[in-house]
Amino acid sequence: MFCILYQSTKTNKTPASDIYHQARINNGIYGITGCMLQTSEHYFQYIEGPIEPVQNLMANILADPRHSDVTILHQVYISSRVFPNWNMGYFNSTSELMKQLENCDPNAPMFVQMLLEFMTTLYDTA
DSSP, rough: OOEEEEEEOOOOOOHHHHHHHHHHHHHHHHHOOEEEEEEESSSEEEEEHHHHHHHHHHHHHHHOEEEEEEEEEEEEOOOOOOSSSSOOEEEEOHHHHHHHHTTOOOOOOOHHHHHHHHHHHHHHHH
């Protein structure tokens, strides 16, 4: 198993719900699970599954015109899934998240840790 957490800047007016619904279908086909958060300007997405499908999905995201400034924040082999029951969980960000993250450098390990903790809290309460 492999996971990638990335951040991207939204580039058009495509509703995130359109991205989410298509992701759920495609992820189910390829055995990928994960979570996506949307802010007013960015997407944060964690994807996990077999390495080849995850890497192929990331290549598709990098080429997707709905994203720009795609930055991989974290990628690592994992022994088990964080989001085993979600083909793609989706949440609009909350002010709580933004308050926690606004003073963090996206390249800092603390940013990744806080983002993953927030995503798993959403998962645990869903």
